[in-house]
Amino acid sequence: MALPQAKQDATDARLAALDLPVQGGWTRAARADALSRLTSMGLPGNRDEYWRFTRPGDLNAVQPATAEPMDESDEAPLYADIDALKLVFRDGVFDAEASDALEMEGIEIARLAEVQEADIHWARDLYGQLEARGQDPVDRPFAALNTAFATDGILIRATGKAAKPISIVYVHERADSDPILHHAVKVEAGAEVTLLEGGAVGARFNTALEADVADTGKLHHVRAQGRNRQRVANTHTFARLGAEAVFKSFTLTLNGALTRNEHIVELKGDDAVAHVAGAAIGDGKVAPMHHDDTVFVTHDAVNCESRQVFKKVLKNGALGVFQGKILVKPQAQKTDGYQISQSLLLDEDSQFLAKPELEIYADDVACSHGSTTGAIDEDMLFYLRARGVPERRATDLLVLAFLAETLAEIEDDGIAESLRQRLENWLDRHAD
Amino acid sequence: MLEIKNLHVKLEEEDKQILKGVDLTVEAGKVHAIMGPNGSGKSTLSYVLSGRGGYEVTDGEASLLGEDILDMDPEERAAAGVFLAFQYPVEIPGVGNMTFMRTAVNAQRKARGEEEMSSAEFLKVVREKAKEMQIDAEMLKRPVNVGFSGGEKKRNEILQMAMLAPKLCIMDETDSGLDVDAMKLVAKGVNALRSPDRGFLVITHYQRLLDHIQPDVVHIMSDGRIVKTGGPELALEVEKNGYTDILKENA
Numbered sequence: 025m026a027l028p029q030a031k032q033d034a035t036d037a038r039l040a041a042l043d044l045p046v047q048g049g050w051t052r053a054a055r056a057d058a059l060s061r062l063t064s065m066g067l068p069g070n071r072d073e074y075w076r077f078t079r080p081g082d083l084n085a086v087q088p089a090t091a092e093p094m095d096e097s098d099e100a101p102l103y104a105d106i107d108a109l110k111l112v113f114r115d116g117v118f119d120a121e122a123s124d125a126l127e128m129e130g131i132e133i134a135r136l137a138e139v140q141e142a143d144i145h146w147a148r149d150l151y152g153q154l155e156a157r158g159q160d161p162v163d164r165p166f167a168a169l170n171t172a173f174a175t176d177g178i179l180i181r182a183t184g185k186a187a188k189p190i191s192i193v194y195v196h197e198r199a200d201s202d203p204i205l206h207h208a209v210k211v212e213a214g215a216e217v218t219l220l221e222g223g224a225v226g227a228r229f230n231t232a233l234e235a236d237v238a239d240t241g242k243l244h245h246v247r248a249q250g251r252n253r254q255r256v257a258n259t260h261t262f263a264r265l266g267a268e269a270v271f272k273s274f275t276l277t278l279n280g281a282l283t284r285n286e287h288i289v290e291l292k293g294d295d296a297v298a299h300v301a302g303a304a305i306g307d308g309k310v311a312p313m314h315h316d317d318t319v320f321v322t323h324d325a326v327n328c329e330s331r332q333v334f335k336k337v338l339k340n341g342a343l344g345v346f347q348g349k350i351l352v353k354p355q356a357q358k359t360d361g362y363q364i365s366q367s368l369l370l371d372e373d374s375q376f377l378a379k380p381e382l383e384i385y386a387d388d389v390a391c392s393h394g395s396t397t398g399a400i401d402e403d404m405l406f407y408l409r410a411r412g413v414p415e416r417r418a419t420d421l422l423v424l425a426f427l428a429e430t431l432a433e434i435e436d437d438g439i440a441e442s443l444r445q446r447l448e449n450w451l452d453r454h455a456d
Numbered sequence: 457m458l459e460i461k462n463l464h465v466k467l468e469e470e471d472k473q474i475l476k477g478v479d480l481t482v483e484a485g486k487v488h489a490i491m492g493p494n495g496s497g498k499s500t501l502s503y504v505l506s507g508r509g510g511y512e513v514t515d516g517e518a519s520l521l522g523e524d525i526l527d528m529d530p531e532e533r534a535a536a537g538v539f540l541a542f543q544y545p546v547e548i549p550g551v552g553n554m555t556f557m558r559t560a561v562n563a564q565r566k567a568r569g570e571e572e573m574s575s576a577e578f579l580k581v582v583r584e585k586a587k588e589m590q591i592d593a594e595m596l597k598r599p600v601n602v603g604f605s606g607g608e609k610k611r612n613e614i615l616q617m618a619m620l621a622p623k624l625c626i627m628d629e630t631d632s633g634l635d636v637d638a639m640k641l642v643a644k645g646v647n648a649l650r651s652p653d654r655g656f657l658v659i660t661h662y663q664r665l666l667d668h669i670q671p672d673v674v675h676i677m678s679d680g681r682i683v684k685t686g687g688p689e690l691a692l693e694v695e696k697n698g699y700t701d702i703l704k705e706n707a
Contacts, residue, residue: 412567
């Protein structure tokens with residue numbers, strides 16, 4: 025079917041400005057397939073069902089709007105106390121000097137840009153595969169664009185329990201950078217690894233993570249996005265879980281002109297567990313703040329558990345979006361699905377739009393969902409103030425309390441504390 | 457210590473006068489009790505003194521140790537020495553009881569230009585005082601008042617009172633929802649805090665709390681005014697005959 029003209033034009037213009045990074049190697053077929061998916065679906069338009077709350081214009085634009093990098097030297101580096109294998113990308117370009125060597129016991133690590141010209145690689149069975157699966161039933165054009173045009177990324181294959189987390193550190197230095205990165209993680213049976221991401225990827229960026237967690241494997245994913253408030257971002261996390269596999273993903277987002285984080289999770293093996301959670305806090309005073317969490321969890325096996333916990337704190341006209349779906353296929357009996365999306369609006373200019381969806385075809389399942397929007401509780405605020413806690417600090421305490429439930433989704437206390445500190449720092453910087 | 461003169465208060469949102477000229481003086485070292493039927497304005501008085509929103513002072517004044525408190529924010533009043541033990545202590549999920557109390561103690565100290573309490577010092581003091589109120593370590597760790605029984609909530613109020621060492625303690629129906637043993641425990645905690653430089657304003661429906669916290673002065677409040685003031689015997693009279701006779705003789 026032919027695309028509507030506006031879509032066709034936007035897609036043509038965008039594609040004309042991009043070059044396929046490689047013509048050969050093991051990614052060639054996946055990139056070509058992704059490109060053909062993209063050209064047939066086209067870039068999103070304002071009327072597309074999943075883009076009604078988030079206008080895709082800034083993501084579609086041929087050139088990114090400029091976004092000034094921010095000086096972050098006023099706070100301790102993220103995960104400062106966490107011993108991790110550090111991999112640094114500056115505006116999407118790998119910085120070997122600032123990075124640790126790509127080696128760890130029980131883990132194979134390689135860079136996409138370094139190995140993609142080879143004829144064969146283990147990641148061939150993963151790269152673009154989960155993204156392709158994730159296109160059904162909802163189009164995700166930017167994910168296809170990512171697979172086709174990603175210039176680099178980290179490929180991780182865990183065969184045992186990783187000795188320490190792998191930490192991808194993003195540094196944003198150029199106001200016009202537009203990186204496209206694609207990471208792939210394969211967790212073999214019984215293996216376990218923690219992947220951390222932190223920092224500002226670029227002025228505009230498109231990142232994808234494909235995570236394939238085999239039977240009894242475990243993947244912990246913790247990410248912090250910020251502080252470049254003018255950024256325009258679209259990220260995709262695709263996960264597929266085998267039997268008794270565990271996948272836990274948490275994202276902290278600070279400000280951001282446009283951040284759309286998509287999670288597409290497929291529970292394929294019995295007794296698998298997937299938790300995706302996010303805390304976003306935004307102040308629309310200096311720059312607009314728009315944050316969108318779009319989640320799609322598919323239960324396709326027996327006795328699996330999924331949790332979606334997303335909370336947003338919005339002020340000065342910030343806007344939050346949550347689109348979360350649980351799809352339970354006919355054979356996915358004994359499903360335990362949970363979804364909660366909540367927002368705390370600190371003033372009347374801020375807004376939260378939520379679209380929870382459940383689609384259930386099995387008859388023996390427990391699925392619950394809820395969504396709330398509220399202001400600071402006046403009784404709690406007065407109680408704190410009546411004890412002498414100044415209004416500003418009392419509000420901060422209630423904001424932190426509101427978000428605490430999401431941070432509790434992070435298993436490692438040290439990592440959770442690192443993010444909690446980031447939130448405290450943010451609150452200090454946005455005291456007015 | 458606390459001087460209230462001709463205090464008139466109405467609800468901010470509607471045209472309803474609640475306090476219609478309250479005059480009251482609480483001296484340091486004294487326990488004043490306010491009794492009165494439902495809707496007489498007792499709780500409103502406690503909220504207006506502690507700075508809760510939703511009320512408008514239309515006339516009169518209130519001062520603590522000579523300082524006008526009605527223009528102060530709630531936190532400023534707290535730092536100046538006003539403490540309200542809530543009738544319904546608020547549950548705050550996500551904020552640890554200990555964190556809450558330490559934040560409060562140090563915020564007040566900071567506001568008064570005093571040195572903040574170190575974690576170690578605070579821990580020592582809070583454990584000591586918690587023990588007296590039979591509050592265990594688990595309750596200190598839990599979020600503020602979340603999952604506490606009615607009695608535990610009130611004990612937690614008294615613990616906060618002990619930690620903050622206020623000048624004026626206002627107790628709003630502290631006996632509501634308490635069984636006799638819990639009431640005794642709360643009263644013991646309050647009595648331990650009685651001192652020559654601290655005043656108490658105890659709001660209650662019933663005489664029974666006053667059996668355990670002996671008042672020096674008892675006031676009867678009705679329709680937004682204090683209509684009768686007397687000694688402890690006044691509370692006994694209320695207990696025996698109810699409010700009707702007293703209100704009649706003052707009508």
